[in-house]
Amino acid sequence: MSQGQSGVTRGATLVEWRAAISKPRAPATPRNDNKDKTFQEERRFLSASDDPNAKESLYRKRTKMRSPLWPTSGQPSSMVTNPNSNLLAKQATHEALIRAENVARAYQLGKAMIHAVNDVSLEIRAGEFVALLGSSGSGKSTLLNLLAGLDRPTSGSIQVSGRNLAALDALELARYRRDTVGMVFQSFNLLPRMTLQENVELPLRLAEVDRSERQARVQQALEHVHLGGRREHRPSELSGGEQQRGALARALVNRPSILFADEPTGNLDSANGEQILLLLKEIQASMGMTVVMVTHERPLAERFANRIVMLSDGRLVG
Numbered sequence: 001m002s003q004g005q006s007g008v009t010r011g012a013t014l015v016e017w018r019a020a021i022s023k024p025r026a027p028a029t030p031r032n033d034n035k036d037k038t039f040q041e042e043r044r045f046l047s048a049s050d051d052p053n054a055k056e057s058l059y060r061k062r063t064k065m066r067s068p069l070w071p072t073s074g075q076p077s078s079m080v081t082n083p084n085s086n087l088l089a090k091q092a093t094h095e096a097l098i099r100a101e102n103v104a105r106a107y108q109l110g111k112a113m114i115h116a117v118n119d120v121s122l123e124i125r126a127g128e129f130v131a132l133l134g135s136s137g138s139g140k141s142t143l144l145n146l147l148a149g150l151d152r153p154t155s156g157s158i159q160v161s162g163r164n165l166a167a168l169d170a171l172e173l174a175r176y177r178r179d180t181v182g183m184v185f186q187s188f189n190l191l192p193r194m195t196l197q198e199n200v201e202l203p204l205r206l207a208e209v210d211r212s213e214r215q216a217r218v219q220q221a222l223e224h225v226h227l228g229g230r231r232e233h234r235p236s237e238l239s240g241g242e243q244q245r246g247a248l249a250r251a252l253v254n255r256p257s258i259l260f261a262d263e264p265t266g267n268l269d270s271a272n273g274e275q276i277l278l279l280l281k282e283i284q285a286s287m288g289m290t291v292v293m294v295t296h297e298r299p300l301a302e303r304f305a306n307r308i309v310m311l312s313d314g315r316l317v318g
């Protein structure tokens with residue numbers, strides 16, 4: 001899904017749904033203060049969806065099965081022990097975790113063809129913190145969405161842990177988005193009528209994680225971002241920095257191996273922006289996570305990232 005796209009379609013995946021329902025431009029679904037009702041509305045949407053991920057999720061609920069990638073029994077409680085991350089880190093020590101080859105994404109707009117991403121080849125190793133820099137319109141968000149499996153390239157290939165994303169069927173791609181990827185959006189995307197705790201819990205509810213485990217994991221994620229004392233606050237009762245940290249907790253609560261962050265400091269003053277990046281760096285180190293972050297701010301990128309990748313007019317430069 002490109003950033004410019006708005007609205008929720010029936011084929012939306014869980015990640016797209018999570019993103020789309022909270023986009024300021026697309027608050028299409030009516031909400032009310034009844035939290036269970038809100039969740040039921042989402043459940044009804046998902047059950048009406050053709051999305052195989054939603055169907056698998058509902059099937060697991062009916063049969064009381066758990067996510068095969070995140071079995072809850074015997075799962076260590078600490079966020080630092082992400083079995084996927086550790087596995088990926090071991091596998092990818094000598095080779096790229098993400099390998100993009102000659103990736104292009106073009107948009108047809110009337111008679112004009114916009115080459116948002118143009119012949120980009122890029123390798124990212126497990127555990128790296130890569131900053132994607134470039135001027136407005138240079139293709140950063142488009143490239144990030146392609147790597148996150150939210151959009152498909154017009155040409156070229158993207159491999160993650162040796163799997164070609166283009167070769168994944170809809171269910172496998174949805175699993176990749178749900179279990180491997182965490183996404184932080186520039187505009188926070190917290191649901192205004194839900195408390196912070198409920199916002200962070202949402203991905204776990206959609207993934208059918210048991211209630212008892214959900215509470216522990218939400219608590220842990222919130223403590224990780226120093227928001228343990230703000231659980232009952234709604235987004236409007238949080239500062240900008242707190243909302244961004246809440247969005248980070250929500251992206252991390254499913255224990256992703258790769259975190260994609262689109263300008264996570266874009267709406268914050270420099271002190272809060274720095275605080276977010278300090279936190280991100282600390283969490284990345286403790287979880288063994290790979291981070292790909294879009295930013296306009298070169299000084300922050302130079303300070304926190306292992307590597308800077310520059311985009312200009314959809315192409316890699318420098």
Ligand SMILES: Nc1ncnc2c1ncn2[C@@H]1O[C@H](COP(=O)(O)OP(=O)(O)OP(=O)(O)O)[C@@H](O)[C@H]1O
Pocket residue numbers: 002003004005107108109114115116134135136137138139140141142143
């Ligand atoms: N859905 C779309 N249809 C047509 N053109 C698009 C679409 N989405 C993005 N573009 C164009 O593709 C180019 C790259 O957009 P992208 O959002 O990736 O830029 P960006 O580097 O993230 O910019 P910013 O820093 O302003 O967020 C832009 O010229 C934009 O106008």
Ligand SMILES: [Mg+2]
Pocket residue numbers: 003140141142262
């Ligand atoms: Mg952008």
